[in-house]
Amino acid sequence: MEPNELIQIAKNARAKSYSPYSHFAVGAALLCRDGTVYEGANVENASYPLCMCAERNAIYHALMEGKTSEDFEALAVVGDTDAPISPCGACRQVISELFPHDKPIYLANLKGDVMTTDSEELLPFAFDGESL
Ligand code: THU
Numbered sequence: 001m002e003p004n005e006l007i008q009i010a011k012n013a014r015a016k017s018y019s020p021y022s023h024f025a026v027g028a029a030l031l032c033r034d035g036t037v038y039e040g041a042n043v044e045n046a047s048y049p050l051c052m053c054a055e056r057n058a059i060y061h062a063l064m065e066g067k068t069s070e071d072f073e074a075l076a077v078v079g080d081t082d083a084p085i086s087p088c089g090a091c092r093q094v095i096s097e098l099f100p101h102d103k104p105i106y107l108a109n110l111k112g113d114v115m116t117t118d119s120e121e122l123l124p125f126a127f128d129g130e131s132l
Contacts, residue, residue, distance in 0.1 A: 003076070003116070006031050007108045010076040013039035013054065020044060026054035026079045030062050032071040038062040055091040059098050069098050076106040084108055084115035092123040 006029050014027025021044045028040040040058025044051040055077055062072070075095070079085035084107035087095065096119045099105070105122065107115045120126075 001031055001035070001037075001074070003074070003104070003106050003114065006037065006074055006076040007078060007106055007114065009037050009039065010054075010078040010108070011110070013041050013058070014078055015041075017041040017054070018043045021046070021048065021051075024079065026077065026085065028054040028058035028078075029076045030058040030072060031074040031076075032062060032067050033073050034071070036062075036065075036067075038065065038067070053088060053091050055087055056094050059094060063098075069100060072099055072103060074104050074106065075099055076108060078108045078110065081109045084113050087122060092119075093126065095119050096123045096126040097128060 010027040010029035013029055014025045017025035019025050019042055026042045030038045038058050038061040040054045040061055042054045043057065077085050077087060099119050101119050105117050107117060
Protein backbone atom coordinates (compact mmCIF):
# COMPACT_ATOMS: atom_id res chain seq x y z
CA MET A 1 0.00 0.00 0.00
CA GLU A 2 1.28 3.45 -0.93
CA PRO A 3 1.95 5.90 1.94
CA ASN A 4 -0.69 8.33 0.63
CA GLU A 5 -3.34 5.63 0.77
CA LEU A 6 -2.52 4.85 4.39
CA ILE A 7 -2.50 8.57 5.19
CA GLN A 8 -5.93 8.92 3.60
CA ILE A 9 -7.25 6.12 5.84
CA ALA A 10 -5.81 7.96 8.85
CA LYS A 11 -7.62 11.11 7.69
CA ASN A 12 -10.86 9.15 7.49
CA ALA A 13 -10.25 7.73 10.98
CA ARG A 14 -9.76 11.28 12.23
CA ALA A 15 -13.44 11.91 11.54
CA LYS A 16 -14.22 9.38 14.29
CA SER A 17 -12.31 11.36 16.93
CA TYR A 18 -14.18 12.14 20.13
CA SER A 19 -12.48 15.37 21.13
CA PRO A 20 -15.06 17.78 22.62
CA TYR A 21 -12.52 19.28 25.03
CA SER A 22 -9.47 20.01 22.90
CA HIS A 23 -11.30 20.17 19.55
CA PHE A 24 -8.08 18.69 18.19
CA ALA A 25 -8.95 15.62 16.15
CA VAL A 26 -6.22 13.12 15.31
CA GLY A 27 -6.41 10.04 13.11
CA ALA A 28 -4.07 7.08 12.76
CA ALA A 29 -3.87 4.05 10.51
CA LEU A 30 -1.73 0.97 11.15
CA LEU A 31 -0.96 -1.29 8.17
CA CYS A 32 -0.34 -4.99 8.83
CA ARG A 33 1.48 -7.45 6.57
CA ASP A 34 -1.76 -9.22 5.61
CA GLY A 35 -2.99 -5.90 4.21
CA THR A 36 -5.39 -5.17 7.05
CA VAL A 37 -5.42 -1.57 8.27
CA TYR A 38 -6.43 -0.74 11.83
CA GLU A 39 -7.77 2.74 12.50
CA GLY A 40 -7.42 4.84 15.60
CA ALA A 41 -8.67 8.27 16.64
CA ASN A 42 -8.23 10.19 19.85
CA VAL A 43 -10.93 9.64 22.46
CA GLU A 44 -11.21 12.22 25.23
CA ASN A 45 -12.93 12.27 28.60
CA ALA A 46 -14.13 14.95 31.02
CA SER A 47 -11.52 13.48 33.34
CA TYR A 48 -8.70 14.75 31.14
CA PRO A 49 -5.95 12.26 32.04
CA LEU A 50 -8.13 9.49 30.64
CA CYS A 51 -7.84 10.85 27.09
CA MET A 52 -6.38 8.32 24.68
CA CYS A 53 -4.41 9.29 21.57
CA ALA A 54 -5.11 8.12 18.04
CA GLU A 55 -1.78 6.32 17.65
CA ARG A 56 -2.23 4.21 20.74
CA ASN A 57 -5.82 3.42 19.85
CA ALA A 58 -4.71 2.17 16.42
CA ILE A 59 -2.00 -0.05 17.91
CA TYR A 60 -4.28 -1.39 20.65
CA HIS A 61 -7.03 -1.91 18.08
CA ALA A 62 -4.70 -4.20 16.10
CA LEU A 63 -3.59 -6.09 19.21
CA MET A 64 -7.21 -6.70 20.20
CA GLU A 65 -7.82 -8.20 16.76
CA GLY A 66 -5.02 -10.71 17.36
CA LYS A 67 -2.15 -8.96 15.60
CA THR A 68 1.33 -8.66 17.13
CA SER A 69 4.23 -6.27 16.57
CA GLU A 70 5.66 -8.65 13.93
CA ASP A 71 2.60 -7.95 11.79
CA PHE A 72 3.06 -4.18 11.77
CA GLU A 73 4.31 -2.66 8.49
CA ALA A 74 3.58 1.06 8.60
CA LEU A 75 1.87 3.67 10.71
CA ALA A 76 0.29 6.95 9.57
CA VAL A 77 -0.81 9.80 11.84
CA VAL A 78 -2.73 12.90 10.73
CA GLY A 79 -3.73 16.09 12.51
CA ASP A 80 -4.71 19.61 11.51
CA THR A 81 -1.30 21.07 12.26
CA ASP A 82 0.94 23.58 10.46
CA ALA A 83 3.74 21.05 10.12
CA PRO A 84 3.38 17.25 10.11
CA ILE A 85 1.87 16.21 13.44
CA SER A 86 4.29 15.41 16.26
CA PRO A 87 3.25 12.41 18.41
CA CYS A 88 3.13 13.00 22.15
CA GLY A 89 5.69 11.51 24.49
CA ALA A 90 3.38 8.77 25.76
CA CYS A 91 2.70 7.61 22.22
CA ARG A 92 6.42 7.67 21.42
CA GLN A 93 7.03 5.36 24.36
CA VAL A 94 4.28 2.95 23.27
CA ILE A 95 5.38 3.06 19.62
CA SER A 96 8.96 2.37 20.72
CA GLU A 97 7.87 -0.82 22.50
CA LEU A 98 5.24 -2.12 20.08
CA PHE A 99 6.04 -0.80 16.58
CA PRO A 100 9.02 -2.31 14.71
CA HIS A 101 12.02 0.02 14.71
CA ASP A 102 12.75 -0.63 11.02
CA LYS A 103 9.28 0.20 9.68
CA PRO A 104 8.09 3.61 8.45
CA ILE A 105 5.97 6.07 10.37
CA TYR A 106 4.26 8.76 8.27
CA LEU A 107 3.43 11.97 10.09
CA ALA A 108 1.08 14.19 8.12
CA ASN A 109 -1.27 17.15 8.23
CA LEU A 110 -4.37 18.12 6.29
CA LYS A 111 -2.37 20.32 3.89
CA GLY A 112 -0.54 17.30 2.51
CA ASP A 113 2.78 17.73 4.30
CA VAL A 114 4.33 14.36 5.16
CA MET A 115 7.36 13.49 7.25
CA THR A 116 8.63 9.91 7.16
CA THR A 117 10.34 8.79 10.33
CA ASP A 118 10.79 5.74 12.57
CA SER A 119 10.44 4.87 16.22
CA GLU A 120 14.12 5.34 17.10
CA GLU A 121 14.13 8.81 15.58
CA LEU A 122 10.99 9.65 17.53
CA LEU A 123 12.37 8.35 20.81
CA PRO A 124 16.13 7.86 20.99
CA PHE A 125 17.61 6.20 24.08
CA ALA A 126 14.20 4.79 24.95
CA PHE A 127 13.39 3.14 28.24
CA ASP A 128 12.48 -0.48 27.47
CA GLY A 129 12.04 -3.88 29.06
CA GLU A 130 15.79 -4.54 28.94
CA SER A 131 16.18 -2.02 31.74
CA LEU A 132 13.96 -3.96 34.12
N1 THU B 1 -3.33 13.64 20.46
C1 THU B 1 -3.28 12.51 19.70
O1 THU B 1 -4.26 11.78 19.58
N2 THU B 1 -2.10 12.22 19.08
C2 THU B 1 -1.01 13.03 19.09
O2 THU B 1 -0.02 12.69 18.46
C3 THU B 1 -1.04 14.30 19.80
C4 THU B 1 -2.20 14.51 20.69
C5 THU B 1 -4.62 14.00 21.07
C6 THU B 1 -4.71 13.85 22.56
C7 THU B 1 -5.82 14.81 22.89
O3 THU B 1 -7.08 14.17 22.70
C8 THU B 1 -5.68 15.90 21.85
O4 THU B 1 -4.90 15.34 20.80
C9 THU B 1 -5.04 17.18 22.35
O5 THU B 1 -3.84 16.91 23.02
